[in-house]
Amino acid sequence: MSLNVEHHEPRVLPSEKPIRLLDNAGHALHGRETGGFELPPVERLLDLYRRMVVARRFDVQVTALTKQGRLATYPSAYGQEACEIGVVSAITADDWLFPTYRDSIALLTRGLEPGEILQSFRGDWHNGWDQHEHRTAAMATPLATQALHAVGLAHAARLRNDPIVTLAYLGDGATSEGDAHEAFNFAAVWQTPTVFLVQNNQFAISTPVARQTHATTLADKAVGYGMPGYHVDGNDVAAMYAVATAAVDRARSGGGPTLIEGLTYRIESHTNSDDPTRYRAARDVEHWKRRDPIERLEKYLVSEGALSDEVRAEIAEAGEALAARTRDAMSASPELDPLELFDHVYATPRTALAEQRAALEAELAAHSEHAREEVAAR
Amino acid sequence: MSTPVTEPATDAAASAPRPLTMAGALNAALRDAMAEDDRVVVYGEDVGPLGGVFRVTDGLQAAFGEDRVWDSPLAESGIVGTAVGMAMYGLRPVVEMQFDAFSYPAFEQIVSHVAKMRNRTKGRVSVPMVIRIPCAGAIGGVEHHSDSSEAYWAATPGLTVVMPSNPADAYSMLREAIDSDDPVVFMEPKSRYWSKAELALPVRTAPMNRAEVVREGTDVTLIGYGPTVRTALDAAAAAEAEGLSIEVVDLRSLSPFDDETVGASLRKTSRAAVIHEAAQFGGYGAEVAARLTERNFFHLAAPILRITGYDIPYPSPKLEEHYLPTPDRVLEALASWEWDLA
Numbered sequence: 194m195s196l197n198v199e200h201h202e203p204r205v206l207p208s209e210k211p212i213r214l215l216d217n218a219g220h221a222l223h224g225r226e227t228g229g230f231e232l233p234p235v236e237r238l239l240d241l242y243r244r245m246v247v248a249r250r251f252d253v254q255v256t257a258l259t260k261q262g263r264l265a266t267y268p269s270a271y272g273q274e275a276c277e278i279g280v281v282s283a284i285t286a287d288d289w290l291f292p293t294y295r296d297s298i299a300l301l302t303r304g305l306e307p308g309e310i311l312q313s314f315r316g317d318w319h320n321g322w323d324q325h326e327h328r329t330a331a332m333a334t335p336l337a338t339q340a341l342h343a344v345g346l347a348h349a350a351r352l353r354n355d356p357i358v359t360l361a362y363l364g365d366g367a368t369s370e371g372d373a374h375e376a377f378n379f380a381a382v383w384q385t386p387t388v389f390l391v392q393n394n395q396f397a398i399s400t401p402v403a404r405q406t407h408a409t410t411l412a413d414k415a416v417g418y419g420m421p422g423y424h425v426d427g428n429d430v431a432a433m434y435a436v437a438t439a440a441v442d443r444a445r446s447g448g449g450p451t452l453i454e455g456l457t458y459r460i461e462s463h464t465n466s467d468d469p470t471r472y473r474a475a476r477d478v479e480h481w482k483r484r485d486p487i488e489r490l491e492k493y494l495v496s497e498g499a500l501s502d503e504v505r506a507e508i509a510e511a512g513e514a515l516a517a518r519t520r521d522a523m524s525a526s527p528e529l530d531p532l533e534l535f536d537h538v539y540a541t542p543r544t545a546l547a548e549q550r551a552a553l554e555a556e557l558a559a560h561s562e563h564a565r566e567e568v569a570a571r
Numbered sequence: 572m573s574t575p576v577t578e579p580a581t582d583a584a585a586s587a588p589r590p591l592t593m594a595g596a597l598n599a600a601l602r603d604a605m606a607e608d609d610r611v612v613v614y615g616e617d618v619g620p621l622g623g624v625f626r627v628t629d630g631l632q633a634a635f636g637e638d639r640v641w642d643s644p645l646a647e648s649g650i651v652g653t654a655v656g657m658a659m660y661g662l663r664p665v666v667e668m669q670f671d672a673f674s675y676p677a678f679e680q681i682v683s684h685v686a687k688m689r690n691r692t693k694g695r696v697s698v699p700m701v702i703r704i705p706c707a708g709a710i711g712g713v714e715h716h717s718d719s720s721e722a723y724w725a726a727t728p729g730l731t732v733v734m735p736s737n738p739a740d741a742y743s744m745l746r747e748a749i750d751s752d753d754p755v756v757f758m759e760p761k762s763r764y765w766s767k768a769e770l771a772l773p774v775r776t777a778p779m780n781r782a783e784v785v786r787e788g789t790d791v792t793l794i795g796y797g798p799t800v801r802t803a804l805d806a807a808a809a810a811e812a813e814g815l816s817i818e819v820v821d822l823r824s825l826s827p828f829d830d831e832t833v834g835a836s837l838r839k840t841s842r843a844a845v846i847h848e849a850a851q852f853g854g855y856g857a858e859v860a861a862r863l864t865e866r867n868f869f870h871l872a873a874p875i876l877r878i879t880g881y882d883i884p885y886p887s888p889k890l891e892e893h894y895l896p897t898p899d900r901v902l903e904a905l906a907s908w909e910w911d912l913a
Contacts, residue, residue: 331688338683341648349659349662538729539729539731540753541731544831
């Protein structure tokens with residue numbers, strides 16, 4: 194017995210060889226490897242290049258600030274810029290992004306400022322931006338839970354006849370979570386306008402992807418839900434952008450969800466407290482550094498004569514300006530009000546919380562009185 | 572999808588009193604809330620054409636269409652997780668967990684997201700929703716159909732947890748829960764689904780965050796909620812014959828806890844016992860006893876008792892009568908106090 198036959202996309206497994214439009218030397222590809230996707234126009238690629246270079250400057254700056262102790266932690270996306278930037282660039286300001294903790298650089302494209310993005314990593318508060326203003330949900334730390342939020346929001350928008358798309362980012366490890374399965378299934382059954390990006394950076398902290406799945410590719414999973422899945426070279430921003438754009442267009446026109454796997458590599462450690470030498474060889478990292486997504490696109494743009502020294506300088510300047518803003522934002526020490534801890538838990542005021550708030554207030558007052566006395570005694 | 576058909580709100584005019592079960596009152600509350608507020612959507616497992624396994628959503632899909640009431644895939648985390656996204660977009664989801672123990676797959680979504688969203692975003696994003704959980708036992712249910720999971724939810728900051736004990740409260744509190752700007756875990760005691768009352772709808776009882784004295788007395792305060800309010804009332808009626816005057820407080824709200832109402836009753840009687848079906852250790856009664864003792868110690872004539880299920884998994888149907896707190900067990904427990912009636 195087959196179900197919903199009329200709704201099915203062709204039952205084709207994603208290609209084992211990832212879709213790519215540019216090879217590692219920056220040459221445009223033709224034929225089967227492209228999966229039928231077309232190379233985006235050069236102006237678009239130049240824009241993606243600009244965003245990737247600026248994003249990497251930001252990422253390197255934040256990693257440095259974290260080593261200096263300015264942030265409690267920072268999960269770097271160094272090396273994943275083609276996935277991070279290529280896919281988020283396919284949605285509009287009206288669409289919604291549901292990111293994970295590793296997706297800081299994608300948030301730059303949503304108009305968020307460094308101070309907003311990094312507030313939670315600095316430890317000020319759990320979420321630092323207005324989600325509705327930027328149509329960007331809080332970074333999800335429990336894995337795959339945000340994928341369901343993306344499906345629910347997309348369904349609500351469709352009930353309201355709002356033509357928006359939701360984009361959920363996940364990692365390879367997250368595909369093992371039950372919520373990933375439930376999100377893929379709900380999205381497919383309800384045909385929500387949702388695009389799932391699985392960034393396969395090959396490690397969930399230390400656990401290699403081979404210990405997450407026995408499937409040939411993570412994109413294979415899409416087939417079981419009755420949605421299209423694409424296995425894409427995640428270090429080829431042209432391919433990531435082209436596939437994501439097609440998926441976003443299909444979602445917006447009522448064609449339902451898509452699962453995109455970007456095959457990439459996490460060059461940095463999981464976070465600053467991780468020690469990757471315990472689980473992977475330096476030569477593997479070197480191998481992937483030679484497949485750098487920014488260098489690949491740069492070679493193509495140079496060969497097309499699209500990257501003048503003037504443009505390079507201008508992009509570098511934009512990167513430095515962002516890095517400076519990031520340093521400034523992380524140097525500032527905003528006054529945190531401990532009493533605010535009680536203020537946002539409930540919309541409906543609670544007596545018990547008011548009592549506990551008053552207790553902390555008294556404790557703080559006693560502390561500052563004590564400190565004043567100590568100063569006076571010296 | 573079919574075109575929604577909206578029925579007129581029954582709030583417009585009070586109906587004549589008619590006998591209603593708790594399940595019927597909940598159904599009427601959902602119907603009236605949906606008619607009044609087009610943000611309200613109802614979904615879960617088998618809530619559509621079947622009307623839910625307890626028929627609480629009976630007829631709603633026919634009345635409001637598949638865009639307002641629909642059967643979801645069978646996945647509780649998915650149900651609650653998608654409700655988070657819908658609430659973020661401005662809908663008011665009312666989702667059903669089919670049975671108490673089947674809500675556990677949704678634990679992470681409820682604890683990590685539903686409860687924390689408002690605080691995490693400094694109030695800029697809230698996810699008001701109602702998570703309906705048929706709960707507790709005494710219905711001859713097989714394994715995993717009779718759990719009392721209230722302590723898990725009540726221990727979670729950010730959640731509001733309520734449990735009605737009668738049809739009038741069921742209607743009024745569900746309406747209030749749907750209107751609330753906070754997410755509400757709405758627990759429905761299964762053994763009371765078929766209890767009846769004469770109700771003229773729309774009925775409004777006390778605010779859902781307040782406990783209520785449902786029987787006045789002078790010697791003992793019995794504190795119950797959901798199914799054990801009936802237990803307490805039966806115990807009080809039996810005790811009256813023996814000359815013991817028992818006051819019964821229906822908590823109604825487990826989070827927040829109404830210190831004012833319960834404390835006032837305790838200070839009047841100076842003795843209290845809390846009754847619940849859930850196991851004793853770490854159960855909700857421990858919190859009740861602890862906070863009442865902290866705040867009222869010098870008014871107490873005896874330690875506050877917990878009359879609860881045993882510290883064992885909920886038993887199979889033929890043994891559940893030995894597990895559940897009964898009026899007799901309540902009266903036995905009260906007799907354990909030293910009574911100085913001189």
